[in-house]
Amino acid sequence: MNRFARAAVCVPCGFLKMALNKLFHPVNFKGPIISLVSPFSEITISGGKLYIGQNFKMRDGAKIRVRKGAECVIGNNTSVNSNNMIACHEKIIIGNDVQLSPNVQIYDHDHDFRDRNGLSALRYKTSPVIIGNNVWIGANAVILRGTKIGDNCVVGAGCVLKGEYPANSVIVQKRATDMKVFQNV
Numbered sequence: 001m002n003r004f005a006r007a008a009v010c011v012p013c014g015f016l017k018m019a020l021n022k023l024f025h026p027v028n029f030k031g032p033i034i035s036l037v038s039p040f041s042e043i044t045i046s047g048g049k050l051y052i053g054q055n056f057k058m059r060d061g062a063k064i065r066v067r068k069g070a071e072c073v074i075g076n077n078t079s080v081n082s083n084n085m086i087a088c089h090e091k092i093i094i095g096n097d098v099q100l101s102p103n104v105q106i107y108d109h110d111h112d113f114r115d116r117n118g119l120s121a122l123r124y125k126t127s128p129v130i131i132g133n134n135v136w137i138g139a140n141a142v143i144l145r146g147t148k149i150g151d152n153c154v155v156g157a158g159c160v161l162k163g164e165y166p167a168n169s170v171i172v173q174k175r176a177t178d179m180k181v182f183q184n185v
Contacts, residue, residue, distance in 0.1 A: 006036075013039040014058075021045065032056055041080075048088060053078060053096065063087075070108075074098075075133065090126035090145075095133035101157070106131075106143040132167060 014037030021029040025045050031052035037043075040060040043050070047068030053076035058064075061083040066072045072088040074080075075096035082102040086092060089109040109124040127146035131137075135149055138157035149155065150167030159173045 010036040010038055013037055014056075017041075017043060018052075021050070025050075038062070048072065050074075056080075059084075059102075089124050091128040092130075093128070094131045095135065095151070097134045098131055099136045101137060101139040101141070103140045104137050104143070105141075108145045110145055 011034065014035040015033060017037050018031050018033050018035060021031065021043060028045055028047075028049045031050070032054050035052075035056040035058070037056070037058045038060045041058045042063040042065075044063070044065045046066065048066035048070035049072070050064065050066045051073045053074060055077045056074065057079040059080065059082040062080045063084070064072065064080070064086045066088045070088040071091050072086065073093045075094055075098065077096055078094055078098045079100060080086070081100045081104065084100050084103065085105045087107050087109070092106060092108050106129060108129045109126045112123040112125050115123045125145065129143055129145065130148045131143070132149055132151035132153065134151055135153045135155070137143070137155040138159065140158045141155050142160045143149075144160065144162040146163070147161050148164045149161070150165060150169065152168045153165060154170045155161065156170070156172035159171060161171065165171055
């Protein structure tokens with residue numbers, strides 16, 4: 001029953017959000033009119049282009065932010081989960097049938113901390129992020145600028161990725177298992 005109640009709220013909300021984006025960004029936004037979009041999610045287009053495929057799902061707390069001059073393409077049957085962040089300053093391409101677990105972060109930019117005015121200058125280094133088709137990204141993963149993930153990949157929970165990963169890969173990061181416990185004596 002929970003699934004049907006959620007759909008009863010999310011489908012009208014998705015219709016409203018997609019329709020408003022089409023109204024206010026007629027050239028820079030293309031997306032399905034029918035989609036499951038939580039009322040507690042955010043889609044912000046600030047001068048960039050956002051293209052969303054069919055059967056799009058977006059859960060609570062998820063945010064998609066496309067900045068001036070940027071392009072974000074999200075394929076068909078893609079699910080953006082709770083508390084995901086997709087922040088696009090140059091280009092992010094997410095393929096078809098991609099599943100993002102909760103708290104996944106995708107950034108195509110880094111702050112240029114070497115800028116003379118520091119972080120307050122809001123200057124960034126950017127590189128495109130490309131995620132292939134049929135990719136599953138585990139909870140709390142962070143995808144950094146310049147990352148390319150091939151088709152049919154699985155990204156393990158908690159991974160921090162930067163670089164190129166071939167198709168049909170299982171990507172995990174080895175963690176140190178040695179733990180030191182300090183006690184007040």
